[in-house]
Amino acid sequence: MTDFTISRKKLYILPTRVGWYYALILFALFGIAVKFDNQSAFMMLFILVSVGLIAMVYTHNNVVDLQMDSHPSKSVFLGQSALFPITLSNQSAKPRHAVWLIAGGFHQLTQLDAGQNQTIELKLPTVQRGYLSCEPVNLSSLYPIGVFFCWTKRFVPNERCLVYPQPLDLVAFPEDGTQQGKEQQSANVLQGAEDYAGMKAYQDGDRMRDIHWPSLAKTNKLVSIQYENNSNASVNLSWFTLPASLGVEDRLSQLCYWVIEAEQNGQSYQLEMPNQTIEFDKGLVHYHECLRALALWGETPVGETPSKES
Amino acid sequence: MATLKNPLKFIKNPLAPLLNKLPPMPSQPPTHQAHRSTLLQLSLLIGIAVVLHFSIANALIASFAFAIFILKTIIVFKNYSPPPKLILMILTIASLGMVIYVYGGWNGQRAGISFLILLVALKFLESESLRDYYIVCLLLYFLAASSFLFDSSIVNILLVVAYTIATTGILLQISNPTKVPLKSTLGMSTSMVAKALPLAILLFFFFPRIQGSFGFLPSSDAGSTATSLSDSLVAGELASSAFNNELAFRVEFVDGVTPKQEQLYWRVKTMPLEERFQWRVSKPEPQNFVSKSTNSEDLKLDKGEWEYSILHEQSTDRYLPYLDYLQTKDRGIRLRDFSVYVTRRALDTFSYNGSSSANSFAEFSKPSERQALLQLSSRPNAKMQLLLNTWREGASSDAEIVNRVYEYFKSQPFEYTLTPRALDDLDPFNDFMFESQSGYCEHYASAFTIIMRSLNIPSRVVVGYQGGSRVNDGQFIEVRYSDAHAWSEVWVDGQWRRVDPTATISPERINLGMEALLELWDSGLIGSNDTGLALENLLNPTGASKWFKQISDSWKSASYQWNKWIVNYDFNSQRQLLKKLGMDHHNSVTTLVGIMSLGGITLLLFYFWQLVPKTIERDPLQRTYLKFVHKFKRHKIYKKPSETPLEFSQRLASLFPPSEDDIEQITNQYYQLRYSIESGDSQSDIKQFKSLIARFKPKKS
Known part of the structure; x- marks a missing residue:
C-alpha cells in the first residue's frame, strides 16, 4: 500500500497532435492578421491563443492532487486476468472529468465527482504462473479540449498477484491414493454411494431428499441425514504418479486441476511434490496452500513462502 | 556509415534530449467514436457558417458548400458510412475548379475564404475518425477568424465570439468519451472563453505590431466595397x-x-x-x-x-x-x-x-x-x-x-x-x-x-x-x-x-x-x-424620439470606441497607450514583450492558483477519525467507501479481537460527537477523542 498524491512535480504536460494542429492554425491566422494588418484577426488570434493556454491550466488541474492507492489483489489462475484494485480519490471540491488510468495495455476511463473515491480494478493479462507484479500506473487526461495531454509520473503499486497454474485435465482423477486409471464416476453416482453418517439439524443448502421427514412429524424440527463418502474420503495427488511424458508445466496444470476437483468434491487430499508434501486436509486454507505450492514451483525455496493469504 | 547516422539522428529529433528527461509517456488512450448528438451540433454550426458566408462568398460556391453540408447531415442523421473516396475526390476537384472558374485563380481574399468554406464542408463530409472532426473544428475557428477580413464591426466580433464558444463546446464534447449534457458543455466553454478574454486583451494591446507581409497569402481584393x-x-x-x-x-x-x-x-x-x-x-x-x-x-x-x-x-x-x-x-x-x-x-x-x-x-x-x-x-x-x-x-x-x-x-x-x-x-x-x-x-x-x-x-x-x-x-x-x-x-x-x-x-x-x-x-x-417648430423638434427631441436618439448615440459611441481601440489599433495607438501608462517612448519590442510575458504569466499563474482544485475542508473530528482509519493501513485493512463507521468497526472487531473494546469505544464516541445534539463542551470532547485515538494501537491476536 503506497499512498501516491499527484503533486505538481509528478505531472507532465505536452501538446497532443491535435494541439500541434491547433498551433498551426494559430500560426496561419497570425500570418493573415499581419498580412492584412487586420486588428480583429489579431484579437481572434489572441483569444484562441488564450483559450489554448487556459485549456492547459484546465488539463493540469484536472489531474493534479488526485490520490492513488493500491490494494492487494486476489490470486487468479493462469489465463484469467489479474485484478489490481486501485483507489482513486479526489479530495478536492472540484469534479474531475475524463481521467484515464493506464497500466500496460490497460485503459480505464473514469470520472470523479468532488470528494469522491473510486476503486478501479486494473485488468492485467497473466502469461506465466508465479507472482505477477502490478504494472506501473499512469494517470492521464486530455480534458478539456484535447490539445494538451497530461500524464503523471509512474505510480508503482507495491502489489503482486499470485498466478496459479492453468488447470488442465489431461489425466484422469485418481480414485484414491493408490488406484489410478480407473474411470471416474459421475458426481451423482458418487452421491448415491454415500454411507449413512448420522443426523444433524437442517441447514440452508441441505438437499431436500436428505431431510428426515419422520423426525419432522415427531419433533416438529427439520433434521437432515448426513452421509460420508468413505470410498473417496481422501486422495493423494502426487507429482510422481503422473505419466513421465508430461512436462513440468503440464504436471502442475494437472495437479492444479485435481486440487480444484478434490476441493469441490469435498474430499480430503494431499499434494505430493518432489520438494514438499502438503498433508491430507481440506478447506480453503489448505486449498490455497496447495495451489501456491504449485504456482511457485521452481521459484521460491521451500519454507520461504510468504505467509500472506488472500 | 555509423558516423554519418549519428549526427543525422540528433538533428532529426531536437527534442530528444528534452524528452529523455521526461518520464515515458503512457500509451495514448484509445480513441472513441464521436457522439451522434455532437456531430449534429457540429453540423448545425457548419450550416450556420455556410449560410453566413453567402454574403461573402460567391453564391454558386456557397450553394455547393451548402449541398455538401446537407449531404453530410443526412449521413450523420441516418448513421450511414461516409461516401467512397472516389466521390470525395470528384467533389474536391469540382470545388477547386469552381473556385478557379468564379474568381479566375487563387489570389484574393474572396477566393481564399470560398476555398476555406469548401474545405470545411468537404472535410466534414469525409470525416470518420475523431481526429477528422478535430480538424473540422480547428478549420471552423479559422473560418470564423477570417470573416474579419470582410467585416470588423462590433456585431461581427460578438458573433465570432459566440461562434468560438460553440466550437470550443464541440471540441469539449469530442474529446470527452463520456457524453456530457449540452448545457454544462456550453457553460464550460463559455467560462473558458471568458477566462481567455482578459489574457487575449492583454496580448492584443501589448503584442508588438509589425509592418510587413507574407507573400504567400492571398492578396486583398482591391477595395470592392469602399466608396x-x-x-x-x-x-x-x-x-x-x-x-x-x-x-x-x-x-x-x-x-x-x-x-x-x-x-x-x-x-x-x-x-x-x-x-x-x-x-x-x-x-x-x-x-x-x-x-x-x-x-x-x-x-x-x-x-x-x-x-x-x-x-x-x-x-x-x-x-x-x-x-x-x-x-x-x-x-x-x-x-x-x-x-x-x-x-x-x-x-x-x-x-x-x-x-x-x-x-x-x-x-x-x-x-x-x-x-x-x-x-x-x-x-x-x-x-x-x-x-x-x-x-x-x-x-x-x-x-x-x-x-x-x-x-x-x-x-x-x-x-x-x-x-x-x-x-x-x-x-x-x-x-x-x-x-x-x-x-x-x-x-x-x-x-x-x-x-x-x-x-x-x-x-x-x-x-x-x-x-x-x-x-x-x-x-x-x-x-x-x-x-x-x-x-x-x-x-x-x-x-x-x-x-x-x-x-x-x-x-x-x-x-x-x-x-x-x-x-x-x-x-x-x-x-x-x-x-x-419642426426645427425645434428636431434639435431638442422629446419622449420616445429622445430615448431612441440616446440609444442610437450610445450604440454609435460603443462602435466608435471599438473602431478606435480595436479595429484601428496600430503602432501609433500602441505608443499612445504606453504614454498613458507612463511609459513614454518605450514601445520597443523588448518592453512590449516584457510587459506581455510578465502580464501573461501573472494572469496564467493567477488562473492556476484560482482554479487549482482546493481540498475539501474536513472538520477536526473527521480528520481525527481518518487518523484512526489510517492506523489499519499497516495491516492492509482499509475502510471501504461504502462502509459506515459502525460496519467498519464490526469488521475490525472480528479481525483484531484484543482491541475490540477500544474500537467499539472509539466508534461510539465518534458517533456521539458527530451526530448527537447534546454533546456538551465539544472542544474538550474532541480533544479527549484525539488523545484516545493517539493512544490506540490495533493488536492482532
Missing part, C-alpha cells in the same frame, strides 16, 4: 451621394474643443481644372509636395486651434479629409493646396491625427500657378458679361468684388435642391445662372468659381464634407457621405479665403447639417410656416 469622393465634380453627381448614408469618418477633438457647426469644413481635394462646368483635380506633382524642411517658415508648424484625431472608414480615395485649414498632420503628403495625399491606399479603416485653425496662412504662389487658376473653358455670355462689368466697376479691392458676387447670389431667387434639372449641354454655366437657377452645392461652387476666374481672381473648387452629426453631446462627430459638399476658395489679399455660396442660398444646410436638412425635406416642412 470615395470622385476626383472630378460633375454637376448633379454629388447630389446623388446625399442619400448615401454610409459613414465616411469619425472625428474626435482633443480636449473637447470643438469648432462650431458652420466651421466644420472637411477639406479633401481641390479641383483647379475646369471644363464645361465640370471640375477635375490636377495630378499631384512632386514639386507640389510640401516637405517640412523646406517650407518650415511658411508653414508655421505649431499646433492649430483645433486638434483632432480622425478614424477613417475604408476608402479608395487617395486624398484625406482634414479640417480647414491644415496646420499639422501625421499621415500622407501635404500638397501646396492644403490637401493631403497618400501614396498607399489603406486596406481597411485607418486613423490619423491633425490640427487646423480657422485662418489660412499665406501660401507662396508662382505667377504660372496663378495663371493656371484663372483658366476657363466656359465663356460668360453677353448678359453675364454685363453683370461682370457691374461687379468690377468701382471695386476698390478683390475682396469687395467677392462680396458683390456673394450678395448677388443672395439676392437672386436661387433654389437649393437635390434634384436639379439637367443643364444645357452646350452652355451649362449660363443656363444655370439665368435659366435653371436651381442646383445642389456643386452647381453653386462651380458657378461662383467660374465668375471669380472671369473677374481675374484666382480661385478653385474644393470638394470635401461639411458638418457631420455630433454623437453623445459632441463626444465625437460622425461624417457621412451624405455630408459631401463643394465650395470655392478665392485668392484674396495674399491668402486663400473660403467662400461657400451654398451658405447664402440654404443656411440650414450649413447650420443644421445635411441630416437635419434631409429630415426637414422629408417632412415637407421646409419653407412652410411650421419650419421653426
Whole structure:
C-alpha cells in the first residue's frame, strides 16, 4: 500500500497532435492578421491563443492532487486476468472529468465527482504462473479540449498477484491414493454411494431428499441425514504418479486441476511434490496452500513462502 | 556509415534530449467514436457558417458548400458510412475548379475564404475518425477568424465570439468519451472563453505590431466595397451621394474643443481644372509636395486651434479629409493646396491625427500657378458679361468684388435642391445662372468659381464634407457621405479665403447639417410656416424620439470606441497607450514583450492558483477519525467507501479481537460527537477523542 498524491512535480504536460494542429492554425491566422494588418484577426488570434493556454491550466488541474492507492489483489489462475484494485480519490471540491488510468495495455476511463473515491480494478493479462507484479500506473487526461495531454509520473503499486497454474485435465482423477486409471464416476453416482453418517439439524443448502421427514412429524424440527463418502474420503495427488511424458508445466496444470476437483468434491487430499508434501486436509486454507505450492514451483525455496493469504 | 547516422539522428529529433528527461509517456488512450448528438451540433454550426458566408462568398460556391453540408447531415442523421473516396475526390476537384472558374485563380481574399468554406464542408463530409472532426473544428475557428477580413464591426466580433464558444463546446464534447449534457458543455466553454478574454486583451494591446507581409497569402481584393469622393465634380453627381448614408469618418477633438457647426469644413481635394462646368483635380506633382524642411517658415508648424484625431472608414480615395485649414498632420503628403495625399491606399479603416485653425496662412504662389487658376473653358455670355462689368466697376479691392458676387447670389431667387434639372449641354454655366437657377452645392461652387476666374481672381473648387452629426453631446462627430459638399476658395489679399455660396442660398444646410436638412425635406416642412417648430423638434427631441436618439448615440459611441481601440489599433495607438501608462517612448519590442510575458504569466499563474482544485475542508473530528482509519493501513485493512463507521468497526472487531473494546469505544464516541445534539463542551470532547485515538494501537491476536 503506497499512498501516491499527484503533486505538481509528478505531472507532465505536452501538446497532443491535435494541439500541434491547433498551433498551426494559430500560426496561419497570425500570418493573415499581419498580412492584412487586420486588428480583429489579431484579437481572434489572441483569444484562441488564450483559450489554448487556459485549456492547459484546465488539463493540469484536472489531474493534479488526485490520490492513488493500491490494494492487494486476489490470486487468479493462469489465463484469467489479474485484478489490481486501485483507489482513486479526489479530495478536492472540484469534479474531475475524463481521467484515464493506464497500466500496460490497460485503459480505464473514469470520472470523479468532488470528494469522491473510486476503486478501479486494473485488468492485467497473466502469461506465466508465479507472482505477477502490478504494472506501473499512469494517470492521464486530455480534458478539456484535447490539445494538451497530461500524464503523471509512474505510480508503482507495491502489489503482486499470485498466478496459479492453468488447470488442465489431461489425466484422469485418481480414485484414491493408490488406484489410478480407473474411470471416474459421475458426481451423482458418487452421491448415491454415500454411507449413512448420522443426523444433524437442517441447514440452508441441505438437499431436500436428505431431510428426515419422520423426525419432522415427531419433533416438529427439520433434521437432515448426513452421509460420508468413505470410498473417496481422501486422495493423494502426487507429482510422481503422473505419466513421465508430461512436462513440468503440464504436471502442475494437472495437479492444479485435481486440487480444484478434490476441493469441490469435498474430499480430503494431499499434494505430493518432489520438494514438499502438503498433508491430507481440506478447506480453503489448505486449498490455497496447495495451489501456491504449485504456482511457485521452481521459484521460491521451500519454507520461504510468504505467509500472506488472500 | 555509423558516423554519418549519428549526427543525422540528433538533428532529426531536437527534442530528444528534452524528452529523455521526461518520464515515458503512457500509451495514448484509445480513441472513441464521436457522439451522434455532437456531430449534429457540429453540423448545425457548419450550416450556420455556410449560410453566413453567402454574403461573402460567391453564391454558386456557397450553394455547393451548402449541398455538401446537407449531404453530410443526412449521413450523420441516418448513421450511414461516409461516401467512397472516389466521390470525395470528384467533389474536391469540382470545388477547386469552381473556385478557379468564379474568381479566375487563387489570389484574393474572396477566393481564399470560398476555398476555406469548401474545405470545411468537404472535410466534414469525409470525416470518420475523431481526429477528422478535430480538424473540422480547428478549420471552423479559422473560418470564423477570417470573416474579419470582410467585416470588423462590433456585431461581427460578438458573433465570432459566440461562434468560438460553440466550437470550443464541440471540441469539449469530442474529446470527452463520456457524453456530457449540452448545457454544462456550453457553460464550460463559455467560462473558458471568458477566462481567455482578459489574457487575449492583454496580448492584443501589448503584442508588438509589425509592418510587413507574407507573400504567400492571398492578396486583398482591391477595395470592392469602399466608396470615395470622385476626383472630378460633375454637376448633379454629388447630389446623388446625399442619400448615401454610409459613414465616411469619425472625428474626435482633443480636449473637447470643438469648432462650431458652420466651421466644420472637411477639406479633401481641390479641383483647379475646369471644363464645361465640370471640375477635375490636377495630378499631384512632386514639386507640389510640401516637405517640412523646406517650407518650415511658411508653414508655421505649431499646433492649430483645433486638434483632432480622425478614424477613417475604408476608402479608395487617395486624398484625406482634414479640417480647414491644415496646420499639422501625421499621415500622407501635404500638397501646396492644403490637401493631403497618400501614396498607399489603406486596406481597411485607418486613423490619423491633425490640427487646423480657422485662418489660412499665406501660401507662396508662382505667377504660372496663378495663371493656371484663372483658366476657363466656359465663356460668360453677353448678359453675364454685363453683370461682370457691374461687379468690377468701382471695386476698390478683390475682396469687395467677392462680396458683390456673394450678395448677388443672395439676392437672386436661387433654389437649393437635390434634384436639379439637367443643364444645357452646350452652355451649362449660363443656363444655370439665368435659366435653371436651381442646383445642389456643386452647381453653386462651380458657378461662383467660374465668375471669380472671369473677374481675374484666382480661385478653385474644393470638394470635401461639411458638418457631420455630433454623437453623445459632441463626444465625437460622425461624417457621412451624405455630408459631401463643394465650395470655392478665392485668392484674396495674399491668402486663400473660403467662400461657400451654398451658405447664402440654404443656411440650414450649413447650420443644421445635411441630416437635419434631409429630415426637414422629408417632412415637407421646409419653407412652410411650421419650419421653426419642426426645427425645434428636431434639435431638442422629446419622449420616445429622445430615448431612441440616446440609444442610437450610445450604440454609435460603443462602435466608435471599438473602431478606435480595436479595429484601428496600430503602432501609433500602441505608443499612445504606453504614454498613458507612463511609459513614454518605450514601445520597443523588448518592453512590449516584457510587459506581455510578465502580464501573461501573472494572469496564467493567477488562473492556476484560482482554479487549482482546493481540498475539501474536513472538520477536526473527521480528520481525527481518518487518523484512526489510517492506523489499519499497516495491516492492509482499509475502510471501504461504502462502509459506515459502525460496519467498519464490526469488521475490525472480528479481525483484531484484543482491541475490540477500544474500537467499539472509539466508534461510539465518534458517533456521539458527530451526530448527537447534546454533546456538551465539544472542544474538550474532541480533544479527549484525539488523545484516545493517539493512544490506540490495533493488536492482532
